[in-house]
Structure formats: C-alpha cells, structure tokens
Amino acid sequence: KAGVTQTPRYLIKTRGQQVTLSCSPISGHRSVSWYQQTPGQGLQFLFEYFSETQRNKGNFPGRFSGRQFSNSRSEMNVSTLELGDSALYLCASRAQGGNTEAFFGQGTRLTVV
Amino acid sequence: SQELEQSPQSLIVQEGKNLTINCTSSKTLYGLYWYKQKYGEGLIFLMMLQKGGEEKSHEKITAKLDEKKQQSSLHITASQPSHAGIYLCGAVGLSGNTPLVFGKGTRLSVIA
Numbered sequence: 001k002a003g004v005t006q007t008p009r010y011l012i013k014t015r016g017q018q019v020t021l022s023c024s025p026i027s028g029h030r031s032v033s034w035y036q037q038t039p040g041q042g043l044q045f046l047f048e049y050f051s052e053t054q055r056n057k058g059n060f061p062g063r064f065s066g067r068q069f070s071n072s073r074s075e076m077n078v079s080t081l082e083l084g085d086s087a088l089y090l091c092a093s094r095a096q097g098g099n100t101e102a103f104f105g106q107g108t109r110l111t112v113v
Numbered sequence: 114s115q116e117l118e119q120s121p122q123s124l125i126v127q128e129g130k131n132l133t134i135n136c137t138s139s140k141t142l143y144g145l146y147w148y149k150q151k152y153g154e155g156l157i158f159l160m161m162l163q164k165g166g167e168e169k170s171h172e173k174i175t176a177k178l179d180e181k182k183q184q185s186s187l188h189i190t191a192s193q194p195s196h197a198g199i200y201l202c203g204a205v206g207l208s209g210n211t212p213l214v215f216g217k218g219t220r221l222s223v224i225a
Contacts, residue, residue, distance in 0.1 A: 004155075033212060042217035043201065056212040090155060092213065099144035099163055099205060102213055104156040 002027065004093045006105035013112050018079040021108045025072050025093030031055075032074040033102070034066060037088040046089075049074050050096070081112045115140045117202055117216035125222045131190050134219045136202035138183040145185045146203040146213065147176050156201060159187075189221075197223045 005024040013019050025032050033056075034046040045058040049068035066076040078085055088109050092102045116139040126132050136145065144163050148156040160169045165180025173190045189196055199218045205211050 006155075035215075043215040045212050045214055048212050050210075055210055058212070088153065092156075094213075099161070101158060101161055102146065102203070103158055104148070106155040107153075109153065 004091060004103050004105035006089075006091055006108050008108060009106065010109045011111070013081050013110065015081055015083060015112055017081050018077060019081060019110060020075055020077045021089055021110075023074045023076075023091035023093075023105055025074070025091075026103060029093040029095050029103075030072055031094040031096055032068055032072065033092040033094070034074070034076050035090045035092065036060070037090060037107075038086075043090070046076065078110075083112050086110060086112045115204055115206055115211075115214055117204055117214065119200075119202060119216035119219050121219060122217070123220040123222075125224060126192050128193060128223050128225050129191055131188065132192055132221070133189075134187045134200050134221075136185045136187070136216055138204055140183070140206065142178065142180060142183050142185070142204055144205045145176075145178050147174075147185070147187055148201045148203065150199040150201060150218070152199070192221075192223045194223050194225065197221055 007022045031050045033048040035043050037043045048056040052068045063079045068074040088107045090107045092104050094100050094102045118137045120135050146161050147159040150156045162178035168177040176187045178185045201218045203213045203215045
C-alpha cells in the first residue's frame with residue numbers, strides 16, 4: 001500500500017510569487033490535513049479537508065488556501081509569498097477523522113527568497 | 114483550543130540509557146498520538162493511545178496514557194543512536210471532526 005506522497009519535495013520561490021503544493025493520501029483515506037512546520041513555531045495546523053470539503057481551518061491568513069479533489073488528492077496554495085512562509089509543509093492522511101491513525105508525507109520544503 | 118506541552122524540550126542521553134518524554138494536555142485527552150521525526154523529513158507514526166491507562170509498545174518504545182492527569186509518557190528502554198530525532202505528541206478533541214494538534218516536540222540525541 002503506497003504511503004502519503006507530497007510533491008514537490010523542494011521548492012524555491014521569490015517573494016510575491018505564488019506556489020501550489022500537492023498531497024496524495026493513502027488510497028481509501030478521505031481526510032487530508034496540512035501543517036506548516038518552522039523551527040520557532042513547531043507544527044501548526046493549516047486546514048483539513050474531508051470528502052472535498054474544508055472541515056477545519058487554523059489561524060493562517062487568507063493567502064493560504066486549499067482544496068481537495070474527488071480522488072481525495074489535495075492541493076494547498078500560498079499566494080503573495082513572504083519570507084516568513086519559508087517552512088516545511090506537511091500533509092497528513094486519515095481514513096476519516098477523529099481517533100484514527102494519521103500518516104504523514106515526507107513534506108515539501110519551501111524556501112522564499 | 115487544545116494545547117499540548119512536551120517536556121523536556123531536548124534531551125541528551127548516553128547510549129544504553131533509558132529515558133522518558135512527557136506530553137501534557139490543556140484539555141481532556143481522547144486520543145493521543147506519538148510520532149518521530151528526523152530533521153527535515155516527515156513524521157513517522159509510532160503509536161496511538163485511545164483509552165485511559167492504555168499502554169502500547171513498539172520495539173523498545175513504550176507509551177502510556179493517563180486520562181486523569183491528561184498526560185501521556187513515552188519511554189525508551191536501552192536507547193540507541195537510531196532513536197535520535199524529534200518526538201512529537203499529537204491529540205484530537207472529543208468531536209471526530211476536530212483537527213490533530215501537536216506539541217512543540219522533544220529533541221533527543223543519543224551519544225555513544
């Protein structure tokens with residue numbers, strides 16, 4: 001069974017640009033959550049999608065958005081990139097939600113210059 | 114919102130020694146997850162605890178959930194260099210629709 005796949009693994013962007021990250025969950029999993037990880041703030045929750053609907057949202061500005069497709073694959077988009085958006089972005093896959101095991105991808109390392 | 118505090122923040126132990134990492138929640142725990150992360154990589158799922166008093170083991174790593182104290186502990190026996198990394202605890206709230214939130218992690222170094 002394939003794990004959670006995130007693409008690309010590394011990305012370098014310039015301030016002001018936008019970026020789209022992709023996450024393919026484990027087959028059969030319907031919940032995809034996105035997290036931002038930085039040395040200072042740790043792992044912060046961005047949003048969760050379940051069956052193509054955003055179910056939860058963290059405290060991030062509107063520049064951060066996401067969506068989920070009918071095959072459960074999810075994308076997150078960051079517009080008007082800022083230096084502070086440099087981070088490791090991780091997605092987690094769960095079968096449904098609540099108390100079910102959550103599995104993570106390898107992450108996308110975004111560097112904004 | 115639920116907050117998780119991990120202690121210690123970092124730990125250096127000699128190979129072969131035992132160690133314990135704690136995770137304390139600001140709210141009632143309904144599910145507690147433990148992960149390990151190598152620097153710059155994804156999180157590796159270790160185990161999930163769901164019931165008070167539940168204890169699980171994965172190789173030389175044992176975790177226990179204490180509902181009354183709203184706390185979980187992760188214990189590593191006879192540590193090895195392969196145990197080095199960042200250990201993170203995560204938790205979900207009562208509703209099945211709440212997101213999984215995490216503590217800031219404990220950085221473990223194992224020296225020979």
